[in-house]
Every structure is written in structure tokens, then in C-alpha cells.
Amino acid sequence: MLYAIILGTFTAVLVITQAWFLSRVIVGVTADNEVLADVGFGIGALAGVFVARAFLAWGAEVIAVRAAGEAKAQLRQAAMSAVIESGSTHSNPGEVAALATRGIDALDTYFARYLPQLVLAVIVPISALVVIFTQDIISAIIVAVTIPLIPMFMILIGLFTKNKVDKQWNTLSSLSGHFLDLVSGLPTLKVFGRAQAQVQVIKRVGDEYRSSTMGVLRISFLSSLALELVASLSVALVAVSIGVRLAEAQMDYRVGLFVLLLAPEVYLPLRLIGQHFHAAAEGLGAADKLFSIIESQPAVSGGNIDLPIGTADMTITVTELSVRYPKSEYVALSPVSLEAIPGSITAIVGHSGSGKSTLLKALGGLVEATSGSITVGGAPLVDVNMRQWRHAVSWLPQDTHLFSRDLAAQPTIRSVVDLHGDHTDSLIWNALTEAEVAAEIRPLGLDFTLDAHGSGLSGGQLQRLAVARALITQPQILLLDEPTSAVDSASEIAIARALQRAAQGGMTVIVVAHRPALMEIAHQVVRVESEGRGAEAEVEVDINAVVPTGSRGW
Amino acid sequence: MSAVTQLWKEVATDKRGLRFAALIGGFATFSAVALLGVSAWLISSAAEMPPVLTLTVAAVSxxxxxxxxxIFxxxxxxxxxxxxxKGLTNLRVTVYESLEKITPIGLRRFGRGDFFARIGADVDSALDLPLRIVLPWAQAALVTVATVAFTVWLIPSIGLVMATTGVVALFIVPVLVRFIASRSDRALAEVRSDVTQGVVAIxxxxxxxxMSGTGTSALNSLNQRDQAVNSELRxxxxxxxxxxxxxxVLQGVAVVGALILGIPAVTSGRMTPVMLAVVAFLPLALFEILAQLPSTAIAWKNIQGVADRISDLQNDSEDSDSYYPSVPEAAGVQAQRVSSRWPGSDSDTLHDLSFSVLPGDHIAIVGPSGSGKSTLAYTLMGYLPFTGSLSVNPSRVMLSQQSHIFDTTIRNNIQIGGGEMSTPAIEAVINRASLTQWLQQQPEGLDTELGSFGARMSGGEKQRLAFARLLAAHKELLILDEPTEHLDFETAEALEREIWNSTTGNTTIMVTHRLTAAARCTRIFEIVNGHITAIGTHEELMHIGGWYAATWQAQESQLHMLATINRLPVGVAVRQ
Structure with a gap:
């Protein structure tokens, strides 16, 4: 911001200096009959001003991009920090990721173009106006009176046409979705032999789209018409008034020319801001959604009660716990009660969408109870020191991706198993042995790299790696959501054995069981249910749906 | 022909309109330059106190x-x-037609889930080509030519300066900017994808x-990636x-050049003094317009990628219509030593299949994933090249894993299958698909809008509606390609039972991975690694004891678990 103000000031000074020397040189030659040699200094100074403006244009670009980059990086940090702290209550990670990448990048125009231009649009017109005022009061009055007309006209036109634009806008966005709809449905249309007939429909809808777009444009372009009219008419007014006064010898030619050169500079930044505004507005559409993520509630933040770590008092008691997500119509988890003592295995079962994962999240402190309670060793979970709690718990979600601490695209086996990077090789191998995956990893070694596809490891092997990672921190409590996708039965049985050993060692094991193997080893089984099942298929949201594409080109 | 030229040909269908717009835009730009030029002339001549009429003309202009x-x-x-x-509509039609040609097999090459959204966005961005690139450039060129012509007429050497700086600004600067931008784009794309990968990982x-307390290091790693992007952006x-x-600099050269050449011209009397202000002011206004061209160059660079992707679609020669099975008069299916493969693949996916399906048969195709079950369905539909002899009832239709629900009414969605249909006929197929109760809940009945991608429907409802649409087509042979793949267990079970009940009069071939559904069929084809390893009823396959029998046991224990869950009380722990 400071840089923008400094740049703006320099620009204003150079614009005024340029007008000054240019009018000097011209008046010297035409009125005072000076020859080239007499105005050499003026021309040299003028050349100097242009060089300085060139450097300024260069520097402005570099500084604007640097500032925009910083702003975008900070926004991304804030958004991702909020996503982590919220404990993944965002229903659609794909949409959030699209917002945090393409959504933030769409703000480029706003940060790198619109904001600096906004600063220029304040500094340059005011400075130019002040200088005009010192030279010629009548011109200054003309400019000062017309400048407020620009925002006034734009607001008036905006108010006057808002309803009509809004109404047209609705038809417009439904028409633009039509093409996407047809293309996505092509395989279906082809099966029924109706694909070719749609060409006529595309043409017809295209014509409707065009005529309603033109309806919107005829109105929305009015505001820039008003801007241009005010800007150019007031320059014309200044020019004619100077001309008349010059002809009547009421004014100095030098002053007249100087003011004439400055007058358009008052309006230029204002006109440019209009150009950047629409591009910037596209990005801001996504920014609204981004801020709702940044402002989202963090997960259970806990209190300051210390946990009785390592004692038999770490019993988890759930009493009539139910969960309804904010803004959701249905109860994600109907009341459930259970008691899990150290050394026991509890299986959570239920039909799909019944709230099994929700119960697990509530136990981990990722989701707040709507009613009922969870206590650990007698202390309410919401009052427990969350740092200690999360340290005591190992957490395995249903679709674990085996990330590493540095989010590497190709993490090593070592980095995904030893997430904190503070265990020796022998401890890592111990954990792999506990999870019954050591024999398969041995020939690959700990530095073998995985990628998005698992580098040829099977789903079952990857799941056992995740179990090893959960066990390596020697947690008191293990919360595990069994994957629903195919894991071979040998792996299933191996994981069941690993959990049994962990429980025998005193760990409290709570698992969401989708398959018989894990249900069979449990000491107790709890069936959960939700009310008014709302388990709808999630639609993938693309950033193109978030950013209105219809406003392009305006 | 380059991709951008090809795109231009498709977008610039209304050539007259575009030319007219360029001309009017040229007038507007010309007016901007003339406003300053005539103002300069007005003031310079006013200083000489000429007759009032001269001034009036200038003031009016x-x-x-x-x-x-x-206004222009x-x-x-x-x-x-x-x-x-107008051009956009034309582009949509051509893109649609090329996609139509390669549907469905060629589409698989593009695979990704957001492919269609990307196409939609690309097609929309094609508007930039006329609006942000060609028209602004054409107007800048027109007004440059006019300015050069005027100054050449006035003082040829000043005209030469204008022409030289104008050519540099029109041609060299945009090309240079475009070159710089596209060169750093590659490096940028790489570091940007690191950021994306980091964001997705988080x-x-x-x-x-x-839960693991690794938030700080994850955020740090993301920040490092962001800084790498920023250093590339810088x-x-x-x-x-x-x-x-x-x-x-060009603007400066033009202004200073005009002064240096103009002042001696004034001194020597070759140019009237009033014109000095004009030749000095003209480049100021002209280069304000030419200063917009670098952003045109960036838009030009961006459109290159769009044009490449669109032309990539259009140049795909994979034509999905060409493999219709040779002998069409079969009532069911007759296959003799049929092998088939995916276009572009160098080995067969299905090997030497021989079987027959009689009218009224209900066939299940089962096997491990990747064994070629869906390939068989596509081959029967005529979408894939094959060898051997194959005849398939031409009255056939297919239901796929995820059916598209069109953004229109229930009625229109059904009519995509059946054409013009009476309301009772539509209600009949909806009833056969067990959607009557759902229909009664819809506010506008059959005229209820379903929203984009059936936004207001559950996965099971969408597949049921797609099934109703399939029934509306009144075909004899129904090919069902894992119709319940993306549904949860209970919904899948119910839908498959209903499909079974309402297709008793049809010949049905159903690819499925759920063996309870297969067990109801008259015959089951077990396909492993592209070969038919067994054909028979449920009892016969259980007796053989291959893949089918093993998988049946696993699925049965799953069913057993579900039955157990149903007997448990809700919300309390049960010891076992």
C-alpha cells in the first residue's frame, strides 16, 4: 500500500512535469519565436521525464506483482489454516481446494491491477486538479464539478437498471449452463440416438442467449458510456473555454496549453479503473466463499483440564451423544451411549450414512456434540487440554492418503510412517512389524517413494502402512475408520490381529467396522443411526461454477 | 493452419458484424486522438486571435x-x-459435433471428471479472441494508419517517426510480451502445480x-511453494x-521526435506554428491507445492454450459409430470367437468369446474388476472394434454406471428416451422404475425441474429415473453396465431387485459386481482376464468353485453382517 502511494505520487509529479515542459516548449516556439537551440533544455527535460516514466511503469509492474503474490500467499495460508483447524467439517474438499488455488489466483487482477489503480485514481486526479487550480480557476471549477458526476451517474444508472439486469442475469446463467449440460449428457443422448438432433437446440438456445446477453449489455455498458461522456465532454468544455478566453486575450497561451494537457490526466486513471473493475469483480466472487472458509468455526478447542495420561482412568464415556451439523436439516447422529475402557475394542456399525464417521469425529474432538456428552477419565472432552488429547489419540480416517509432513508429492515410506520425523529406523520397523507389513516393505526399504497411485503397493498394504503410522506414536487411544473400498481379506485379518495386540497392550481401540473381520474382534458393538437420511451424492464443484464466467469481457 | 487461426475461423462467422464493429471502434479511437489534436489546434490558433468563425468551427468539432x-x-x-x-454459438455447435462423433469411446481419452466443465470454460473464453485481441488491435492499427497519414501529409519526416514508433508498438512490443509471457509460463505452471498439490494434500x-499436530509444518511447506511461485512471478x-x-519510451520518442523535427519546420515556415501543438499532442493520445496492446498480447497467449485444446478435440479421428455388429437380424446375441480391443491399445481386452443370448434371457456378466466386463457391454453396443462374428439385436439400449440427468423437467428427461409420450405412458415407466412415490412428492409433478446434474436427487433416484428413461425407449435388448456401481449397499440391492422385476419381458444383459443380483439371472457369464471362464446358473457356478464361488462367500458374510446389524438396538453398546 505504501509503495502504491509512493508510486502514485511519483506518477502525479511526472505527469504534471511533462505537461509543464511540453507546454513551455510549444509556447516558446510558437509565441516567442524561439528556435530549436533555445528550447533544447525543455526538450531534454521532456525526454528525461519520459525515461523516468518508463522506469516507473517498469517498477510499478514489479512492485504490484510482488505485493499481489504476498497477499495471495497470506490468503492461502489463512484459508488452509482454517481448513485444518476446523477439523474437516467442510463437506467438499474438492471445492475448497479449487477455491484455495484457482479461486485465489483469480484475485490476481484485483491485487495487482485494481488496487494500485485505485490509489492512482485518488492521487493523480487530485494533484492535477490542485495544479490546474493554481493556474486557471475556471478550468479547475469545470473539472471539479464534473468529477463527482462520474460516480453519481454510475450510481443512478446502477439503481435504475438493477432490477432489470438482475432478472436478465438469471436467465443468462441458466442458458450458459445449457451447453455444459448437453455435452455432459452426450453419451446418454447417443445411446438414445438423439445426439444429432440437439445441434438445432444449441443454435436456438445460442440465439436466445445472445439476445438476452445483449439486453444485459445494453444496460451495463451505459455506465461506462456515462463515464466516457463526462470525461471527454469536460475536456472539451475546458478546451473551448480556454480557447474563447485566449481569443479575447483574457488568458496566457502558456497557461492555456498547460491546463489543456492536464485536464485529460484527471480522467484517465478513473477510466482505467472502470476497465479493471469488471475483471477484479470476477475474482471477488470467489473471495466471498473463501472468507466464509477462513471464518469457519474451529473444531472443539478444548479447555485446560490435564488428562490422566497413562492411567486406567482414561475411560471414554459417551452419554446420549447426538450431532447435527450447522446449517443441516437432519440429525447426522442420533443419540448414542457407550463406555470404552483401556484395553477394549469397540466396533461402531450401521448402514451407510448412519453417522459412524460422525461419532468417530466427535470422539476425536473434531465435531462438537449437539446434545449429550463425551467424558475422558471423568472430565468433559470440551474442557480437556486438546493438545494433550490429540497427542494421546491416533486417528485414521476412512480414506487416508498417506501424506508426509512436508506434503511431498512422492513421500518416502519413512516419512509417511514416521510423520513427525523423530523415530529411529528400528522403531519404524517395529511399527511396520506390528502392522504386519514389514515383510513386504523389507525388499523396498524405508526410502522407497510412494506417489498418488501408491507406487504399486496394494490397497491393503497401504492401509497397513497407515496402521503402522498410527501405532508408532504409541497412543493411548486409537480411532480408526475402516476403508470401504476393496482391501484384500488377508490384509483385513492382519489389521484385526494388529488391533487385538494393541488392545492387549492397554490401548483403547474404537473402530468403524464396515466388514465382518473387524466386527468380530470387538468386545462391544454399537449400532448408530441418523434421522432423515440426507446422504446425497456430492456433486463435484468446479471453480468455473464458483466464478461467474458470464461476466467475462465486460 | 494453426489452432488459433482455426478457432478464429469458427468464432468469426459474423465477419460483417466484426468489420463494422472494428470500423466504429476505429472512429471512437480516432475521436479520442482527434479530441486532443483539435483541442491543441483550437488553443494554439486562439492565441493568435483569429476570426471568430474559425474558432467556432474548432469549438464545435x-x-x-x-x-x-x-457514443462510438x-x-x-x-x-x-x-x-x-454469434460466433460463440457457431463454435458450440462445431465443438458439440466433434464430441458427438467420438462419444463415448473417444471421450475416455480425456478421462478426467472435470473435462466437460473445462470444455465449457474453454468455449466461453473463445470470446476473448474477437473482443480482447482482434478488435482492440484492429482499432489501434486503424488509428495509427490515420495518424501516420495525417503527419506524413503535414511533414513527411514526422510521419516517418510516427510510422516507426507505431509499427514497433503494434507489432514488436506485443510479440515480445507474448514471448516473455509464454516462456515463463512453463516454469510457472510447474511451481503452481506444486502449490495445488500442497493445497489438495491439506x-x-x-x-x-x-489430529497429528503437523499443521505448522504443512503450512510452512505450502508457504515455501507459494514463495517459489512468487519468485517466478517476480x-x-x-x-x-x-x-x-x-x-x-516509444511515446517519448514520438513526442520528442515530433518536436525536434517540427520546431525547425516552424522556424523555416514549412509548418504553421499552430500545428506544432497538434503534432506534439497527437502521439500523446495515440500511445495512450497503443499502451493497451501488451494486455492484448497476454490475452493472445492465453487463447493459444484454449485453441490448442479445442482443436485437439476436433482433430480426433476416433469415430465411435463405425463398429456396428455386422449381422443385425438376431433377436438376441450371437457371438463366435469375438475378440475386441480399445482404440489405441495394442492388445485385445476380450479374447475369443463365443456365446449366444436368446430372446427373453436374463444374463449376468460377473468377474473381477478390470477383467473386461464393461468392454463386452461396449462391444455389444457397437462402440468398439472387434474380430470374429457378432450379431446383436438392433433394438438395444444401454444404462451406464452414472447416468446423466438433464437440467430440465422430469417429463423431458423421460422423453429423451421415448420421444413424444403421453402423460399416462410416462407415469407408467416411472411406476415400473419404482419412482411413483418420489414423483408424488415433487412440487410440479412431471413438470418439476430437476436442476443441474439432477442436483435435487439422490444417487439412487437418479439411476431409477435413468432406468425409467431406458424403459421409455421400448427396446428389446437392455444392456446394463453396473447400474448400481456408485450406490450404497441397500439402495443398490433394492434397485437391482426392481430392475429384475420390471424387465421380465426384455432380453437383459447386466454387468454387475454384486452376486446376489447375478444369482437371479437365467445364466451367468464369468469373465476373468478377458476370457469367459464359466457359463451357467448360480448353482452350477457354485459347484465349479472358481472366482464366483469365492466371491459369493465373501459377499455372503457381508450380507450376514448387515443382517446382524439390523438386529442390534440403536445407540447402545452391546457386549459380545
């Missing part, structure tokens, strides 16, 4: 150019958008990151800034 600049600009933008939108694993800005600076 100044006001005229002020008005015409704004408004008209030009409307004309330009109108012509460009959003995918947010609960684990929180490098780019350094070069782009050079382009902007060059524009200002």
Missing part, C-alpha cells in the same frame, strides 16, 4: 469528437459483443493433520514491466 468518442465506443462494444456471441488430510513481472516501459 472539439465538442463533436468528445461526444462521438463516448458504446456502439462498438455492443456490435462487437453481438458478432462475437484439504484431503485436514483431520489427520489436525521474474515474469521484471520482463513484463520492461514491455510497459518500452511503451512509454
Amino acid at each position: 472539439v465538442r463533436f469528437f468528445a461526444l462521438s468518442r463516448a 465506443r458504446y456502439v462498438e462494444r455492443l456490435l462487437g459483443h453481438n458478432a462475437a456471441l 484439504t484431503d488430510n485436514s483431520s489427520e493433520i489436525l 521474474k515474469q513481472a521484471w520482463n513484463m514491466g520492461l514491455g510497459n516501459g518500452m511503451g512509454v
Whole structure:
């Protein structure tokens, strides 16, 4: 911001200096009959001003991009920090990721173009106006009176046409979705032999789209018409008034020319801001959604009660716990009660969408109870020191991706198993042995790299790696959501054995069981249910749906 | 022909409209330059105190150019958008036609889930080609030519300066900017994808990151990636800034050049003194317009990628219509030593299949994933090349894993299958698909809008509606390709039972991975690694004891678990 103000000031000074020397040189030659040699200094100074403006244009670009980059990086940090702290209550990670990448990048125009231009649009017109005022009061009055007309006209036109634009806008966005709809449905249309007939429909809808777009444009372009009219008419007014006064010898030619050169500079930044505004507005559409993520509630933040770590008092008691997500119509988890003592295995079962994962999240402190309670060793979970709690718990979600601490695209086996990077090789191998995956990893070694596809490891092997990672921190409590996708039965049985050993060692094991193997080893089984099942298929949201594409080109 | 030229041909269908817009835009731009030029002339001549009439003419022209600049600009933008939108419709049609040709097999090459959204966005961005690239450039070129012509007429050497700086600004600066931008784009794309990968890693694993306390290091790693992007962006800005600076330098050269050449001309009397202000002011106004060209160059660079992707679609020669099974008169299916493969693959997916399906048969195709079950369905539909002899009932239709629900009414969605249908006929197929109760809940009945991608329906409802649409087509042979693949267990079970009940009069071939559904069929084909390893009833396959029997046992224990769950009380722990 400071840089923008400094740049703006320099620009204003150079614009005024340029007008000054240019009018000097011209008046010297035409009125005072000076020859080239007499105005050499003026021309040299003028050349100097242009060089300085060139450097300024260069520097402005570099500084604007640097500032925009910083702003975008900070926004991304804030958004991702909020996503982590919220404990993944965002229903659609794909949409959030699209917002945090393409959504933030769409703000480029706003940060790198619109904001600096906004600063220029304040500094340059005011400075130019002040200088005009010192030279010629009548011109200054003309400019000062017309400048407020620009925002006034734009607001008036905006108010006057808002309803009509809004109404047209609705038809417009439904028409633009039509093409996407047809293309996505092509395989279906082809099966029924109706694909070719749609060409006529595309043409017809295209014509409707065009005529309603033109309806919107005829109105929305009015505001820039008003801007241009005010800007150019007031320059014309200044020019004619100077001309008349010059002809009547009421004014100095030098002053007249100087003011004439400055007058358009008052309006230029204002006109440019209009150009950047629409591009910037596209990005801001996504920014609204981004801020709702940044402002989202963090997960259970806990209190300051210390946990009785390592004692038999770490019993988890759930009493009539139910969960309804904010803004959701249905109860994600109907009341459930259970008691899990150290050394026991509890299986959570239920039909799909019944709230099994929700119960697990509530136990981990990722989701707040709507009613009922969870206590650990007698202390309410919401009052427990969350740092200690999360340290005591190992957490395995249903679709674990085996990330590493540095989010590497190709993490090593070592980095995904030893997430904190503070265990020796022998401890890592111990954990792999506990999870019954050591024999398969041995020939690959700990530095073998995985990628998005698992580098040829099977789903079952990857799941056992995740179990090893959960066990390596020697947690008191293990919360595990069994994957629903195919894991071979040998792996299933191996994981069941690993959990049994962990429980025998005193760990409290709570698992969401989708398959018989894990249900069979449990000491107790709890069936959960939700009310008014709302388990709808999630639609993938693309950033193109978030950013209105219809406003392009305006 | 380059991809951009090809795209231009498709977007510039309304050539007259575009030319007209360019001309009007040229007038608007010309008015902007003339406004300053005539103003300069007005003031310079006023200083010489000429007759009033001369001044009046100048004053009127100044006001005229002020008005015409704004009004011509408004008209030009409307004309330009109108012509460009006409071109957009044409582009949509050609893109649709090329996609139609390669559907469904060729589409698989593009695979990704957001492919269609990307196409939609690309097609929309094609508007930039006329509106942000060609029209602005054409107008800048027109007004440069006019300015050069005027100054050449006045003093040829000044005209030469204008022409030289104008050519540099029109041609060399944009090409340079485009070159710089596309060169750093590659490096940028790489570091940007690192950021994306980091963001996805965080959003995918947010609960684990929180629980494991690795949030700080994850955010640090993301920040490092962001800084790598920023340092690349700064490098780019350094070069782009050079382009902007060059524009200002050109303006300076033109203004200073006009003065240096104009002043001696005034002194020697070759030019009237009033014209000095005009030749000095003209380049000021002209280069304000030429300063917009670097952003045109960036748009030009961006459109290159769009054009490449669109032409990539259009140049795909994979034609999915060409493999219709040779002998069409079979009532069911007759296959003799049929092998088939995917286009572009160098080995067969299905090997030497021989079987027959009689009218009224209900066939299940089962096997491990990747064994070629769906390939068989596609081959029967005539979408894949094959060898051997194959005849399939031409009255056939297919239901796929995820059916598309069109953004229209229930009635229209059904009629995509059955054409013009009476209301009772539509209600009948809806009833057969067990959707009557759902239909009664819809506010507008059959005329209820379903929203984009059936937004207001559950996965099971969408597949049921797709099934109703399939029944509406009244075909004899129904090919069902894992119709319940993306549904949860209970919904899948119910839908498969209903499909079974309402297709008793049809010949049905159903690919499924759920063996309870297969067990009901008259015959089951077990396909492993592209070979039919067994054909028979449920009892016969259980007796053989291959893949089918093993999988049956696993699925049965799953069913057994579900039955157990149903007997458990809700919300309390049960010891076992």
C-alpha cells in the first residue's frame, strides 16, 4: 500500500512535469519565436521525464506483482489454516481446494491491477486538479464539478437498471449452463440416438442467449458510456473555454496549453479503473466463499483440564451423544451411549450414512456434540487440554492418503510412517512389524517413494502402512475408520490381529467396522443411526461454477 | 493452419458484424486522438486571435469528437459483443459435433471428471479472441494508419517517426510480451502445480493433520511453494514491466521526435506554428491507445492454450459409430470367437468369446474388476472394434454406471428416451422404475425441474429415473453396465431387485459386481482376464468353485453382517 502511494505520487509529479515542459516548449516556439537551440533544455527535460516514466511503469509492474503474490500467499495460508483447524467439517474438499488455488489466483487482477489503480485514481486526479487550480480557476471549477458526476451517474444508472439486469442475469446463467449440460449428457443422448438432433437446440438456445446477453449489455455498458461522456465532454468544455478566453486575450497561451494537457490526466486513471473493475469483480466472487472458509468455526478447542495420561482412568464415556451439523436439516447422529475402557475394542456399525464417521469425529474432538456428552477419565472432552488429547489419540480416517509432513508429492515410506520425523529406523520397523507389513516393505526399504497411485503397493498394504503410522506414536487411544473400498481379506485379518495386540497392550481401540473381520474382534458393538437420511451424492464443484464466467469481457 | 487461426475461423462467422464493429471502434479511437489534436489546434490558433468563425468551427468539432468518442465506443462494444456471441454459438455447435462423433469411446481419452466443465470454460473464453485481441488491435492499427497519414501529409519526416514508433508498438512490443509471457509460463505452471498439490494434500488430510499436530509444518511447506511461485512471478513481472516501459519510451520518442523535427519546420515556415501543438499532442493520445496492446498480447497467449485444446478435440479421428455388429437380424446375441480391443491399445481386452443370448434371457456378466466386463457391454453396443462374428439385436439400449440427468423437467428427461409420450405412458415407466412415490412428492409433478446434474436427487433416484428413461425407449435388448456401481449397499440391492422385476419381458444383459443380483439371472457369464471362464446358473457356478464361488462367500458374510446389524438396538453398546 505504501509503495502504491509512493508510486502514485511519483506518477502525479511526472505527469504534471511533462505537461509543464511540453507546454513551455510549444509556447516558446510558437509565441516567442524561439528556435530549436533555445528550447533544447525543455526538450531534454521532456525526454528525461519520459525515461523516468518508463522506469516507473517498469517498477510499478514489479512492485504490484510482488505485493499481489504476498497477499495471495497470506490468503492461502489463512484459508488452509482454517481448513485444518476446523477439523474437516467442510463437506467438499474438492471445492475448497479449487477455491484455495484457482479461486485465489483469480484475485490476481484485483491485487495487482485494481488496487494500485485505485490509489492512482485518488492521487493523480487530485494533484492535477490542485495544479490546474493554481493556474486557471475556471478550468479547475469545470473539472471539479464534473468529477463527482462520474460516480453519481454510475450510481443512478446502477439503481435504475438493477432490477432489470438482475432478472436478465438469471436467465443468462441458466442458458450458459445449457451447453455444459448437453455435452455432459452426450453419451446418454447417443445411446438414445438423439445426439444429432440437439445441434438445432444449441443454435436456438445460442440465439436466445445472445439476445438476452445483449439486453444485459445494453444496460451495463451505459455506465461506462456515462463515464466516457463526462470525461471527454469536460475536456472539451475546458478546451473551448480556454480557447474563447485566449481569443479575447483574457488568458496566457502558456497557461492555456498547460491546463489543456492536464485536464485529460484527471480522467484517465478513473477510466482505467472502470476497465479493471469488471475483471477484479470476477475474482471477488470467489473471495466471498473463501472468507466464509477462513471464518469457519474451529473444531472443539478444548479447555485446560490435564488428562490422566497413562492411567486406567482414561475411560471414554459417551452419554446420549447426538450431532447435527450447522446449517443441516437432519440429525447426522442420533443419540448414542457407550463406555470404552483401556484395553477394549469397540466396533461402531450401521448402514451407510448412519453417522459412524460422525461419532468417530466427535470422539476425536473434531465435531462438537449437539446434545449429550463425551467424558475422558471423568472430565468433559470440551474442557480437556486438546493438545494433550490429540497427542494421546491416533486417528485414521476412512480414506487416508498417506501424506508426509512436508506434503511431498512422492513421500518416502519413512516419512509417511514416521510423520513427525523423530523415530529411529528400528522403531519404524517395529511399527511396520506390528502392522504386519514389514515383510513386504523389507525388499523396498524405508526410502522407497510412494506417489498418488501408491507406487504399486496394494490397497491393503497401504492401509497397513497407515496402521503402522498410527501405532508408532504409541497412543493411548486409537480411532480408526475402516476403508470401504476393496482391501484384500488377508490384509483385513492382519489389521484385526494388529488391533487385538494393541488392545492387549492397554490401548483403547474404537473402530468403524464396515466388514465382518473387524466386527468380530470387538468386545462391544454399537449400532448408530441418523434421522432423515440426507446422504446425497456430492456433486463435484468446479471453480468455473464458483466464478461467474458470464461476466467475462465486460 | 494453426489452432488459433482455426478457432478464429469458427468464432468469426459474423465477419460483417466484426468489420463494422472494428470500423466504429476505429472512429471512437480516432475521436479520442482527434479530441486532443483539435483541442491543441483550437488553443494554439486562439492565441493568435483569429476570426471568430474559425474558432467556432474548432469549438464545435472539439465538442463533436468528445461526444462521438463516448457514443462510438458504446456502439462498438455492443456490435462487437453481438458478432462475437454469434460466433460463440457457431463454435458450440462445431465443438458439440466433434464430441458427438467420438462419444463415448473417444471421450475416455480425456478421462478426467472435470473435462466437460473445462470444455465449457474453454468455449466461453473463445470470446476473448474477437473482443480482447482482434478488435482492440484492429482499432489501434486503424488509428495509427490515420495518424501516420495525417503527419506524413503535414511533414513527411514526422510521419516517418510516427510510422516507426507505431509499427514497433503494434507489432514488436506485443510479440515480445507474448514471448516473455509464454516462456515463463512453463516454469510457472510447474511451481503452481506444486502449490495445488500442497493445497489438495491439506484439504484431503485436514483431520489427520489436525489430529497429528503437523499443521505448522504443512503450512510452512505450502508457504515455501507459494514463495517459489512468487519468485517466478517476480521474474515474469521484471520482463513484463520492461514491455510497459518500452511503451512509454516509444511515446517519448514520438513526442520528442515530433518536436525536434517540427520546431525547425516552424522556424523555416514549412509548418504553421499552430500545428506544432497538434503534432506534439497527437502521439500523446495515440500511445495512450497503443499502451493497451501488451494486455492484448497476454490475452493472445492465453487463447493459444484454449485453441490448442479445442482443436485437439476436433482433430480426433476416433469415430465411435463405425463398429456396428455386422449381422443385425438376431433377436438376441450371437457371438463366435469375438475378440475386441480399445482404440489405441495394442492388445485385445476380450479374447475369443463365443456365446449366444436368446430372446427373453436374463444374463449376468460377473468377474473381477478390470477383467473386461464393461468392454463386452461396449462391444455389444457397437462402440468398439472387434474380430470374429457378432450379431446383436438392433433394438438395444444401454444404462451406464452414472447416468446423466438433464437440467430440465422430469417429463423431458423421460422423453429423451421415448420421444413424444403421453402423460399416462410416462407415469407408467416411472411406476415400473419404482419412482411413483418420489414423483408424488415433487412440487410440479412431471413438470418439476430437476436442476443441474439432477442436483435435487439422490444417487439412487437418479439411476431409477435413468432406468425409467431406458424403459421409455421400448427396446428389446437392455444392456446394463453396473447400474448400481456408485450406490450404497441397500439402495443398490433394492434397485437391482426392481430392475429384475420390471424387465421380465426384455432380453437383459447386466454387468454387475454384486452376486446376489447375478444369482437371479437365467445364466451367468464369468469373465476373468478377458476370457469367459464359466457359463451357467448360480448353482452350477457354485459347484465349479472358481472366482464366483469365492466371491459369493465373501459377499455372503457381508450380507450376514448387515443382517446382524439390523438386529442390534440403536445407540447402545452391546457386549459380545
